[in-house]
Amino acid sequence: MLKSYFVYILRCSDDSLYTGVTNSLERRLEEHQSGLNKSCYTFDKRPVELVYYCEFEDIYYAINAEKQIKGWTRKKKEALISGDFELIHELTKCKNETSHLFKEH
Numbered sequence: 001m002l003k004s005y006f007v008y009i010l011r012c013s014d015d016s017l018y019t020g021v022t023n024s025l026e027r028r029l030e031e032h033q034s035g036l037n038k039s040c041y042t043f044d045k046r047p048v049e050l051v052y053y054c055e056f057e058d059i060y061y062a063i064n065a066e067k068q069i070k071g072w073t074r075k076k077k078e079a080l081i082s083g084d085f086e087l088i089h090e091l092t093k094c095k096n097e098t099s100h101l102f103k104e105h
Contacts, residue, residue, distance in 0.1 A: 005062035007069065009052040009081060012045035017077050021066040025053055052081045 006025045010018040010032060018041055022028035029050055032042045042048050056062040069077065079087040 002057050003059075005056045005059050006053050007056065007062050007065045008050060008054075009069070009077060010042060010048040011051045012042055012048050014045050016045060017051075017074065018042050018045075018048070019066055019069045019077070021062050023059075025050075 003023060005021060005023050006028075007019070007021050008025060008028070010020070010029075012018060018032075020028065029048075031037070032040070032048050033046060035043050035046060037043065054065065056065065069080065072080075073091065076088055076091045079085075079091060
């Protein structure tokens with residue numbers, strides 16, 4: 001049987017977003033809610049709400065996805081949470097004046 005891994009996003013009581021990875025979404029959510037680890041980011045930001053998750057069969061893909069999402073802006077994370085993939089694509093485009101998007105052909 002294949003093992004599953006989950007990348008997840010929690011909305012904390014202070015409206016901040018926390019991104020993590022786990023092999024048991026139910027257990028990990030309970031750990032966040034109960035305040036199992038006092039040094040965890042979510043400890044003093046409870047209750048938390050699960051607002052997004054994605055399942056992977058390979059831990060390396062899950063870890064890479066978690067790292068990628070952690071590097072995203074809040075706008076991009078909110079777009080992911082709402083399933084607005086067009087906005088994610090738009091927010092990914094380079095907006096610098098030196099971008100190839102602004103060069104005349």
